Amino acid sequence: MRWWLTGVALGLTLQAAAQNPIQIDGDFMDWQAVPVAVTDPADDVHDTDGYPLGGKPLYRAYSDVDLIEVKFAHDDENLYGYMKATGVIGRTSSDTLGHARAGRYYFIFTIDVDDDTVTGYPLREGGYYPDSRGYDVNMEVEFYNGGFNTGHYINHEFLSQYQVDTQGIQDLKDGIIRLAPGTYDYYTQWVTLPDSSTILVSDRGPVIQGIITIAVSPDGHEAEIKAPMWGFLETPEGEPVVGLGKTIVVSASLEASGELSEEAVKRGYTPGSKSVWGSDTADPFRYTISDPSTKVSKGSSQLPRTIRLDQNYPNPFNPSTMICFELTEPQELTLVIYDVAGRVVTTIAQGKYSPGMHRVNWNGRDSQGRRVASGLYFYELRTETHRHVRKMIVAH
Numbered sequence: 001m002r003w004w005l006t007g008v009a010l011g012l013t014l015q016a017a018a019q020n021p022i023q024i025d026g027d028f029m030d031w032q033a034v035p036v037a038v039t040d041p042a043d044d045v046h047d048t049d050g051y052p053l054g055g056k057p058l059y060r061a062y063s064d065v066d067l068i069e070v071k072f073a074h075d076d077e078n079l080y081g082y083m084k085a086t087g088v089i090g091r092t093s094s095d096t097l098g099h100a101r102a103g104r105y106y107f108i109f110t111i112d113v114d115d116d117t118v119t120g121y122p123l124r125e126g127g128y129y130p131d132s133r134g135y136d137v138n139m140e141v142e143f144y145n146g147g148f149n150t151g152h153y154i155n156h157e158f159l160s161q162y163q164v165d166t167q168g169i170q171d172l173k174d175g176i177i178r179l180a181p182g183t184y185d186y187y188t189q190w191v192t193l194p195d196s197s198t199i200l201v202s203d204r205g206p207v208i209q210g211i212i213t214i215a216v217s218p219d220g221h222e223a224e225i226k227a228p229m230w231g232f233l234e235t236p237e238g239e240p241v242v243g244l245g246k247t248i249v250v251s252a253s254l255e256a257s258g259e260l261s262e263e264a265v266k267r268g269y270t271p272g273s274k275s276v277w278g279s280d281t282a283d284p285f286r287y288t289i290s291d292p293s294t295k296v297s298k299g300s301s302q303l304p305r306t307i308r309l310d311q312n313y314p315n316p317f318n319p320s321t322m323i324c325f326e327l328t329e330p331q332e333l334t335l336v337i338y339d340v341a342g343r344v345v346t347t348i349a350q351g352k353y354s355p356g357m358h359r360v361n362w363n364g365r366d367s368q369g370r371r372v373a374s375g376l377y378f379y380e381l382r383t384e385t386h387r388h389v390r391k392m393i394v395a396h
Ligand SMILES: [Ca+2]
Pocket: 022, 023, 024, 025, 026, 027, 028, 029, 030, 031, 224
């Protein structure tokens, strides 16, 4: 797989082609070539909930959530996040280890996917009081009761619990997210499984290993997360919510219940007995999920939009579906179907195509003529300068 890194601004100069992709393995050599996205002061952890009106929240002595450095990267399919903390990332009290209660710890990347402060919710944390606005979705990991609990996605674009329970739940079943104004309090939270199904989850739920993975360094100070972009689902128009070519704004936070914190010790609490919530957020940064194919070509950032690839119809489908694309100039291209593991299933179009709209039918069979299994597939339209990928679902 090819591999790209992008800094905080647009442009070709920020691409550093690393030799190896990030591995979620608890080893951090793979992050050395990735530029620091943002640094954060040490010892600036604050009370998660207590906001005197217009004032700064209360200080907390809590090194485990004291964020000091953030990095961010991507490849064709995934977003990768890195955080460094003064203390131990993911440490929680555990009732199975004799603590009085089970603690919680959150490793959070909050994303404004449309770079628009009207959609999404405000974050009232960090060094940028009073508000940083516009966050639509999260990719995050919850640690609970001494260990990993879930790596989940969150959509914060609801204005009432009623809206969550009706539209939100239905949208999740349909695999879509609407970009809309939201609040911190109302959200859907889900784990995506490798077969592309989603499970609605809530905090402290059962341990579910979905497609988001995390690894913490042996000393606990560093952690790396991988979140496949397709797990953020699609807009009602069939566009990926998070995808190649988009510019997003990212905010990194650590937050935890703090039964084992220095603050709890300072207050004389019995170890693991009481919550002393604390969180730390770094300044948000803008990040372009550079489309690799537009980057390798010369002067590509100035290229006109020459190709459009539409959502297949019908979708989900059985047994066949139509894929439409439009060219504004003659193009040499391939249209290839991949399975979720990235294996080529079949090539359904190849050669030189004239300007205009083209329709290609796929009969749901691989290159050997065998009917493919139900599930998620990708179709990729590739030319010398562009590459577009969309998802589709075969449902027998
Ligand atoms: Ca690694």
